[in-house]
Amino acid sequence: MLRRARIVGTGSYLPPRILTNDDLKQVMDTSDKWIFERSGVRQRHCAEPGVYTSDLALEASRKAIGDAGLEPGDIDCIVLATLSPDMLFPGTACFLQEKLGISESACACYDVRQQCSGFIYATELARAAIESGIYRNVLVVGAEIHSSLMEYATRGRTVTVLFGDAAAAVVFQRCETDRKDDGVFYTELHADGRGALNGVHQRGFDISHKPYLDYDVLDSERNAELWPQMSNPRKLYTTGVLKMSEVTLNALQQNGLTVDDVDWVLAHQANIHILMDTAERIRLPKEKMLVNIHKYGNTTAATIPLLLDEHRRNGQIRKGQLLVFVAFGSGFTWGAALLRY
Numbered sequence: 001m002l003r004r005a006r007i008v009g010t011g012s013y014l015p016p017r018i019l020t021n022d023d024l025k026q027v028m029d030t031s032d033k034w035i036f037e038r039s040g041v042r043q044r045h046c047a048e049p050g051v052y053t054s055d056l057a058l059e060a061s062r063k064a065i066g067d068a069g070l071e072p073g074d075i076d077c078i079v080l081a082t083l084s085p086d087m088l089f090p091g092t093a094c095f096l097q098e099k100l101g102i103s104e105s106a107c108a109c110y111d112v113r114q115q116c117s118g119f120i121y122a123t124e125l126a127r128a129a130i131e132s133g134i135y136r137n138v139l140v141v142g143a144e145i146h147s148s149l150m151e152y153a154t155r156g157r158t159v160t161v162l163f164g165d166a167a168a169a170v171v172f173q174r175c176e177t178d179r180k181d182d183g184v185f186y187t188e189l190h191a192d193g194r195g196a197l198n199g200v201h202q203r204g205f206d207i208s209h210k211p212y213l214d215y216d217v218l219d220s221e222r223n224a225e226l227w228p229q230m231s232n233p234r235k236l237y238t239t240g241v242l243k244m245s246e247v248t249l250n251a252l253q254q255n256g257l258t259v260d261d262v263d264w265v266l267a268h269q270a271n272i273h274i275l276m277d278t279a280e281r282i283r284l285p286k287e288k289m290l291v292n293i294h295k296y297g298n299t300t301a302a303t304i305p306l307l308l309d310e311h312r313r314n315g316q317i318r319k320g321q322l323l324v325f326v327a328f329g330s331g332f333t334w335g336a337a338l339l340r341y
Contacts, residue, residue: 001176001177001178002176002177002178002179002180002182003130003131003133003174003175003176004130004131004174004175004176004177004182004183004184004185005126005127005130005131005138005172005173005174005175005183005184006172006173006174006175006177006182006183006184007170007171007172007173007183007184007308007339007341008067008068008069008070008171008172008173009064009065009066009067009068009069009070009170009171010063010064010067010168010169010170010171010305010308010309010312010313011059011060011061011062011063011064011065011066011067011168011169011309012060012063012166012167012168012169012302012305012306012309012310013056013059013060013063013166013167013168014045014165014166014296015045015046015047015048015051015056015165015166016045017045017046017047017048018043018044018045018046019043019044019045019046019147019164020032020042020043021035021036021041021042021043021161024152024160024161027152027153028152028153028154028156028157028160029154029157030154030157030161035161036294038271038273039161039162039271039272039273039293039297040271040272040273040275040291040293040294041161041162041293041294041297041298042294042295043164043294043295043296043297044163044164044165044296044297045164045165045166045296046147046164046165047145047147047148047165051145052086052092052095052145053082053084053085053086053092053143053144053145053167054086054092054095054096054099054143055099056143056144056145056165056166056167057080057082057092057096057141057143057167057169058096058099058100059167060141060143060167060168060169060305061096061100061139061141061167061169062100063169064139064169064170064171064309065100065139065169065171067171068137068171068173070137070171072100072101072102073101073102073105074137075100075102075107075137075138075139075171076106076107076108076134076135076136076137076138077107077108077109077110077126077129077134077135077137077138077139078093078096078097078107078108078109078110078138078139078141079093079110079112079122079125079126079138079139079140079141080092080093080096080109080110080111080112080122080140080141080142080143081111081112081113081114081118081119081121081122081140081141081142081143081301082111082112082113082118082142082143082144082300082301083113083115083118083144083300083301084143084144084145084146084148084149084300085111085113091109091110091111092111092143093109093110093111093141094109096109096141097109108135110122110125112125112301114301114329114331114333115300115301115329115330115331115333116268116270116298116300116301116303116327116328116329116330116333117189117268117327117328117329117331117333117334117335118142118300118301118329119140119142119301119302119303119304119305119325119327120187120189120304120325120326120327120334120335120336120337121189121333121335122140122141122142122301123140123170123172123184123187123325123337124187124189124335124337125140126138126140126172126184127172127184127187127337130172130173130174133174135174136173136174137171137172137173137174138171138172138173139169139170139171140169140170140171140172140305141167141168141169141170141305142167142168142169142299142300142301142302142303142304142305142306143166143167143168143301143302144163144165144166144167144299144300144301144302145165146163146164146165146298146299146300147163147164147165149163150163158233162270162271162297162298163297163298163299163300164296164297164298164299165299166296166299166302166306167302168302168304168305168306168308168309169305170305170308172184179340181255181322181338181340182340183339183340184337184338184339185255185338185339185340186251186254186255186337186338187335187336187337187338188247188250188251188254188335188336188337189333189334189335190243190247190333190334190335191331191332191333191334192331192332193331193332194332195235195239195330195331195332236330237271237273237274239328239332240270240274240278240328240334241274241277241278241281242281243328243332243334244267244268244274244278244326244327244328244334244336245278245281245282247326247334247335247336248265248278248282248324248326248336249282250336251324251336251337251338252324252338255338257322257338259282259283259284261322262284262288262322262323262324263288263317263321263322263323264288264290264311264316264317264321264322264323264324265279265284265288265289265290265323265324265326266290266304266307266308266311266323266324266325266326267289267290267304267325267326267327268298268303268304268326268327268328268329269291269292269293269296269297269298269299269303269306269307270293270298270303270328270329271293271298272291272293272294275289275291275293276289278326290307290311290316292306292307292310300329303327304325304327308323312341317341318341319341320340320341321340321341322338322339322340322341323338323339323340323341324336324337324338325337325339
């Protein structure tokens with residue numbers, strides 16, 4: 001018998017406030033047409049002031065744990081992927097553990113800081129921990145509050161129009177099976193630090209500064225570094241399409257599978273054109289590439305589990321189907337996972 005990590009519960013949470021492209025037009029030089037044609041985004045959700053990433057993660061986690069038929073105390077390990085932690089330290093997974101009411105248990109907590117690839121990286125950690133026999137029930141969460149990081153002005157337009165707030169969670173549980181392709185049966189991760197400053201990055205909290213910020217944050221000429229930057233959009237785009245295509249095809253080939261065997265691809269929702277170009281490059285029918293970027297924008301670590309929960313609940317994703325998770329993000333980091341749902 002083989003030991004595998006199987007998905008037994010999913011959940012998601014979107015803060016209720018919706019910010020449309022027309023709303024953004026009121027604070028920057030842009031339009032619904034400009035944003036939608038370049039990205040595929042129509043709207044995004046935004047958390048209210050005073051709400052933390054761990055608060056969004058809590059709501060999604062409660063749903064996922066309940067969906068799995070478990071109690072919070074049944075969770076052995078939490079892996080939380082985010083680029084927008086509650087604070088620099090301690091890790092946000094610890095705040096989530098306390099809010100779930102399991103802080104007195106032996107539940108381990110990990111934070112994963114791999115941005116748009118965070119959920120793939122977290123999935124591999126969960127798979128490895130379960131297959132090794134260390135844990136039985138691993139809660140993997142992708143959660144982001146981007147709205148507090150964005151510059152709502154024309155100077156920040158390139159980045160701000162793309163992102164939204166959300167959280168989504170998955171419970172992976174240990175199972176014994178005689179099928180090689182049951183549960184999460186393959187993961188593959190990559191990174192290339194040469195691209196670290198060629199994608200989306202934020203340098204405001206630079207460890208070389210003593211303290212991290214060595215200037216007046218109200219100085220409008222110098223505070224640009226406080227906001228996320230996209231230094232080379234074209235390179236980010238072309239590299240994303242190339243790497244997501246390569247890793248998807250390699251993952252399938254390593255397991256004796258082809259694109260024809262795939263039921264659904266759940267790719268990171270960075271840009272509608274990246275998704276469609278990737279589908280074309282791997283010769284995937286575009287209807288098999290799940291998309292929700294128009295409703296939520298880029299929610300970074302939450303995009304893939306948000307897709308999973310949404311399309312599982314609407315009946316498109318069903319038991320026994322072959323799923324591909326794939327992502328590319330700043331770092332550069334990228335990876336893929338194959339699983340039988």
